[in-house]
Amino acid sequence: MIVARLALQSLLNRWITVLLTVLAISVSVMLLLGVEKVRSGARDSFAGTVSGADLVIGARSGAMQLLLYSVFRIGNATNNVTWRSYQDIVSRAEVAWAIPLSLGDSHRGFRVIGTTPDYFEHLQYRGGQTLKFAAGTPFDDLFDVVVGSDVASRLGYSIGDTITVAHGAGSVGPGHDDLPFRVSGILARTGTPVDKSLHVSLKAIEAIHVDWRSGSRIPGQVTPADRLRQMSLPPKAITAAIVGLKSRLQVMGFQRAVNEYRAEPLSAVLPGVALQEMWGLVATAETALLGVSAMVVVTSMLGLSAMILSTLNERRREIAILRSLGARPGTVGSLLVGEATLLTVAGIAIGTAALYAVLVVARPLIDRQFGIDIGIQPPSSTDARLLLAILIGGITAGFLPAYRAYRMSLADGMMVRT
């Protein structure tokens, strides 16, 4: 009790070095835990984006690319799927539901997606949740638009506001500003790319391109909105489709049928398989990041060991006094191991607390910048294992000075010749 108190007072007396050492450990803990949180958060976020869909169909391309542009809305398609092929495929008996997606236009940096009301009914995310409306209804009129929650909050849209759509994916450029859309619905937050999308009907996509050819406006041709409403405007092509089948057992057969579709080259991919492929690609980077963080932890542990070692010479006297009073060399050593343990525990506690504080602050920023929603949950079992490893590392770091002190106390006896 007194021994522990004296050891603690000795620590307090060295509070600046002790504080810096604890901070070094905290930072390394933050880094390691943070990398792990971002890693698992990114995985959960990605995996949660596509749920309940059996296949994603698009023009022939790599599985990952198709998944990226259709589900995650990253990058662009190189080719479209003709409306005729789409209808042919989704009319097959196995198909329970299908959502066509037509990409290519944007609104102030957010993607505009042409689709059908099936989107709101069948698209699922994070364990089978369907989309919900925070306000309003699906599009009904030709110039109705349903916006994701981020779009609404970032741009301050509410029901009834009018917006215009730009041609292409940039935030500036030639626009369809002669044909304003009315916000008919705002979707509830999902934590997926849906939040950053605007949704219009397929016919609307056709309508705003009536006066356009090959990516530019036909000079002098302006078709008024009411006239467009009366036109039939069947879609010519879509970019991709998300398909749900009646039975999981039919997935392989259906996929083969799409891949071997004769009229045009198509690809059908299983979202789970494509995700796995993607994890395989990023796993190296993840491992490297974790490795670097682990090195930082090791560095902080070495610093801890060096800090305690450097105090040994000035504490030689202290150790000799303890020995003269009957403290065993093991007791002296365990004081040093205890010191290392205490500092590590403090570092872990401060580092973990600081990480959560940073997460609370940075969560919306990360979500906005990268579309990754890092859930703020209590440490997972992986986190706990990492922390345990750090604790063991800290205790181990105490053994080197402890062993030196042990040798020192044996060599010095209780008479230090200083």
Added chain:
Amino acid sequence: MEAQALIDAVSLRGVEYKWNGRDAFALSVGALQIPRNERLLLLGPSGSGKSTLLSLLTGVVVAQAGSLEILGQRLDALGSSGRDRFRAEHFGIIFQMFNLLPYGTVIDNVLLPLSFAPARRTRATAAGGAEGEARRLLSALGLPADIGRRRATTLSVGQQQRVATARALIGSPEIIVADEPTSALDDDRQQDFLDLLLGQIDATKATLIMVSHDRRLARHFTKVVELTDILATSQREAAAT
């Protein structure tokens, strides 16, 4: 009581010891007998092997040859942790200077040896509570009543030596070992300090073994031994050159 008195505090014969390492140093002691309640002064200049002798007596190191009994207990029969325990229970030790753990309070410093010596703790507790006993010793050694809560580093050297004495005396160990305890003090304070120390030694009937190079102290002791009479030392490097 009679039988107790017959057992010597220290009984040492033909002890040989070698430090290993850089300054390999060998020491042999012919014979040293210290009865209980003796006040023994060991006189010798520094470098005469007194530190090694004290390390041997207190069981910090073990002789390679010869026999050494403290209070009837052969030290070589005890394991290293047994010797540490034995030292904690039966010895009170006062160094030349820097006796105290600098960051602790005076009271914690005085109470510290009781953490390693249950029997001393029991005795101190019986004498009026460990903390009460510590305060009694501090005031008996002429320290102000409010000194207990002060940090050891805030004390003067003379005060530190008295606190160290209280620490050596608490729980009444049988043997007090003092290694040049007065050499850091000026003459007046030396005298005061010795008076207080000897007064307390008398009160607890402890055996005092004090090492010094200062012959003038001899009159305070019941027996004086010249270290050069009982010790033979050799330093390997010195012999080689």
